[in-house]
Amino acid sequence: MCGIIGLHLRDPDLHPQLGRLLEEMLAGVTERGPDSAGIAVYGDRRRCPEGHAAVSVLGAPAGLADAVRDQLARRPAVASEVAGETTVLTAQVAPEELATAVAAAAPEALVVGSGTDLVVYKGVGNPNDLAETYHLRDTHGWQGLAHTRMATESAITPEGCHPFSVGRDQCLVHNGSFSNHASIRRELRRQGVVFDSENDTEVAARYVASSLAAGDDLEKALRRLGETFDGFYTLLVTTADGFAVVRDEIACKPAVIAEHPRWVAMASEFRALTGLPGIDEARIFEPEPGKVYAWQR
């Protein structure tokens, strides 16, 4: 079934409340995906300080921060935060450099998110418990999203959790399944794209990332995705300044968008949105099949 939530705050006065609001939204979709959850937050400078990169790692060995520092040219300080199965490393370097250093220092570990403004957490267990593990309630920031998973296409592992974050400050969460992901994966591999898993959602994330890297904006990337991918999907995609929702042409996977002068939110179902400030004044609608809805910061 899977549950998706996302919140894009327009009013800076709400930024200190991001985590509290996300936590309440998450509770509304916990039953949709009780086996695992992933959460991503944008703009929490206590988690990713200004001028730093944050890289999220699964399967991090002990002493990873020191080993990563030894891999970096100028040997900057590398901070490490362990939150359940996710370890977040931060350092004053580019995200790609930090991710490369992680791969060199711990080839068995998996990088599941990187950016200058973004922190990703993934783990197996009840989503409400994971919110505690990630200290979600204390999060500040301007944007966040989460996914509660009911695994259908691959095993219940932290690696199978969404969001899939395969480009700098990019995230994609998915409810549904793609039927032609194998052929698209082969085509992307021919173009040199490297995959971490056999998960169908990763293919969509890699597709969007390569589209954005080629210069497309978020809206165009998702329109192209709609022309290429078969299957059932509701997708929420976020970038360093964007927030977008799209559903397939049959649109059997649920989605509700609420737009308010102070925020934009989406969730798999309305009950996840009921606690947002001013929800009674928000414009609430279900995204049309096949149409891309996008907002810029």
Place this chain on the structure above:
Amino acid sequence: MAALSTPNDGSTRTIDLAGVGVRELNSELHEPGATRYVVDNPRGAHSIAVGVNDEIEVHVRGDAGYFCAGMNQGGTVLVDGSVGPGVAENMMSGTVRVCGDASQSAGATAHGGLLTIEGNASMRCGISMKGVDIVVGGSIGPMSAFMAQAGRLVVCGDAGDGLGDSIYEARIYVAGKVGTLGADCVEKPMRSEHRAELIDLLTAAGMGEKASDPVVLDGFRRFGSARSLYHFTSEQSGSY
């Protein structure tokens, strides 16, 4: 059940979903000790007032989630807010009124009764309807009345693409713009008996001002089955 309900005037009980679960609410509604119920703080909860058998009134003060008033048999269910997917799904009789909007599959497979949605309904409104009457004050989304078999669907606003795909004997009235018509769904003439039927339906749905306005009534068009798919032949395979 005394803990659930606070008798107000002897025949009305209030149930606050902030402190009571939907399962307990529905247990009470299945063996009602009152004729009228008020449900507070629904906050999008699923399955509110599903399977009501008796002729009781249920007033939901707020937004409801999935399958609200599903399989309704004798209830009069009023929702002050909006509802999630599958409102009044498989309703047999009784009435359900939604003051806000409805999500997908409103009135799906419903056999009878009246479903009124004052706002808009989303996709697949009236999918496989089997005798229910559905009146929508606003617009409905794509793929509505798919395989509708019997009953009437009235839409005061617009209808999305794929309206009435593979429709059987249900009748559709739309006042606004209509997207593409689904396979075997065609526009049909509005004759006096259809106008009378429309007036009856709007009146039953509490939209008397529309029912008595000739300009509004003149705006409605009627859609139904061309019946070319009743006996499938290879010549008609192009319809799909």
